Amino acid sequence: MERQSGGGLGAVQRLGAPLSQAKLRIDGIAKRYGPVVALEPVSLEVRTGELMTILGPSGSGKTTLLQVICGLVEPDGGRLFIDGHDRTAMPVHQRDIGLVFQNYALFPHLTVGENIGFPLKMRGRPAAEVRERVAAALAMVQLGHLAARFPRELSGGQQQRVALARCFVYQPAIILMDEPLGALDRQLREHMQIEIKKLHRETGATIVYVTHDQEEALALSDRICLMNHARIEQVGTPQEIYAHPRTTFTASFIGTSTLLRGVVEGDALVTPLGRFALPEGRLAGAAALVIRPEHLRLGAGENTIEGVVSETVYAGAETRLLFDLADGTTAVLRLPTGMAAPEIGTAVQAHWATDAAVLVPL
Numbered sequence: 187m188e189r190q191s192g193g194g195l196g197a198v199q200r201l202g203a204p205l206s207q208a209k210l211r212i213d214g215i216a217k218r219y220g221p222v223v224a225l226e227p228v229s230l231e232v233r234t235g236e237l238m239t240i241l242g243p244s245g246s247g248k249t250t251l252l253q254v255i256c257g258l259v260e261p262d263g264g265r266l267f268i269d270g271h272d273r274t275a276m277p278v279h280q281r282d283i284g285l286v287f288q289n290y291a292l293f294p295h296l297t298v299g300e301n302i303g304f305p306l307k308m309r310g311r312p313a314a315e316v317r318e319r320v321a322a323a324l325a326m327v328q329l330g331h332l333a334a335r336f337p338r339e340l341s342g343g344q345q346q347r348v349a350l351a352r353c354f355v356y357q358p359a360i361i362l363m364d365e366p367l368g369a370l371d372r373q374l375r376e377h378m379q380i381e382i383k384k385l386h387r388e389t390g391a392t393i394v395y396v397t398h399d400q401e402e403a404l405a406l407s408d409r410i411c412l413m414n415h416a417r418i419e420q421v422g423t424p425q426e427i428y429a430h431p432r433t434t435f436t437a438s439f440i441g442t443s444t445l446l447r448g449v450v451e452g453d454a455l456v457t458p459l460g461r462f463a464l465p466e467g468r469l470a471g472a473a474a475l476v477i478r479p480e481h482l483r484l485g486a487g488e489n490t491i492e493g494v495v496s497e498t499v500y501a502g503a504e505t506r507l508l509f510d511l512a513d514g515t516t517a518v519l520r521l522p523t524g525m526a527a528p529e530i531g532t533a534v535q536a537h538w539a540t541d542a543a544v545l546v547p548l
């Protein structure tokens with residue numbers, strides 16, 4: 187379904203793989219744990235060589251979906267295809283899938299170097315090749331100096347990097363990663379994100395990457411699959427999802443936005459704050475306008491809202507101004523570079539161009 191959606195920029199056209207060439211096809215996969223629905227029937231395709239992130243809040247079903255793909259969890263219904271073949275019932279070890287999980291499960295009795303070399307040894311690679319590839323993998327995760335240590339002698343973040351190196355070292359066709367950078371500090375995290383992108387480009391592996399961090403998803407992905415309450419909310423390139431959210435959940439989970447709620451009447455959205463012109467994409471009934479901070483400008487214009495400044499947030503490259511509207515909504519705008527922020531408590535007006543907003547159903 188996502189193939190027709192959202193304007194068609196990016197991965198869909200770039201990779202251009204027809205439906206039949208999907209590396210992974212998840213077809214109506216569902217999973218319950220007793221009364222808990224971990225996955226409603228979900229369907230998703232991951233193309234060969236694509237880096238797809240599964241993004242969503244805690245408990246939305248991300249790990250469950252990954253466990254079904256690798257075979258650790260048996261779904262209640264639905265089917266999983268790898269390279270077009272039904273693999274729903276194939277045992278874990280027969281799927282050519284590498285895993286980096288939330289709990290990175292290293293072998294405690296093997297050193298860091300031996301842990302990373304293990305998948306190669308298992309596959310009978312010659313000792314010289316194992317040495318060489320382990321050294322390269324250690325350098326990639328910046329742990330060359332710790333090759334002789336045991337996992338218990340490492341910090342959580344270091345263990346996580348070993349797990350990452352151990353997965354990439356034998357170059358499986360599909361790599362599944364569940365929050366692989368969760369234990370790392372921001373600087374190391376950003377370094378590893380770039381390394382993962384590089385490895386992805388160089389190896390051509392198909393990667394399914396779970397995260398609850400929207401910035402990480404935007405930075406890494408060819409496409410993002412956004413999940414919420416055991417369902418897929420939206421699938422698309424980072425640009426599509428950011429610029430064309432289809433629900434208020436997507437609009438608020440990815441990036442920041444101002445949401446103006448109301449009811450569609452003719453060519454306007456009627457809200458407690460006034461009537462606003464509708465952008466393209468007509469809807470009927472209850473709906474909201476989504477306006478990104480970079481599309482809201484101070485002063486009156488085509489569509490104007492008024493509020494009282496409640497906060498300014500300085501983030502280095504930009505400053506954001508938060509102001510409260512009469513209906514309790516908080517609006518957010520990006521101040522032009524160099525402009526001094528109005529003081530807290532000041533009344534302000536802001537406007538946007540009609541087509542810069544996105545209309546979503548409520």
Ligand SMILES: Nc1ncnc2c1ncn2[C@@H]1O[C@H](COP(=O)(O)OP(=O)(O)OP(=O)(O)O)[C@@H](O)[C@H]1O
Pocket residue numbers: 219222223224242243244245246247248249250251398
């Ligand atoms: N083995 C299990 N037994 C019972 N319930 C489970 C089990 N595994 C997962 N669940 C439940 O299924 C739902 C989805 O869990 P899942 O682990 O897939 O979420 P998640 O999106 O990975 O969350 P997080 O970001 O916190 O890791 C949750 O409500 C969770 O409590």
Ligand SMILES: [Mg+2]
Pocket residue numbers: 248249250288364
């Ligand atoms: Mg999880």
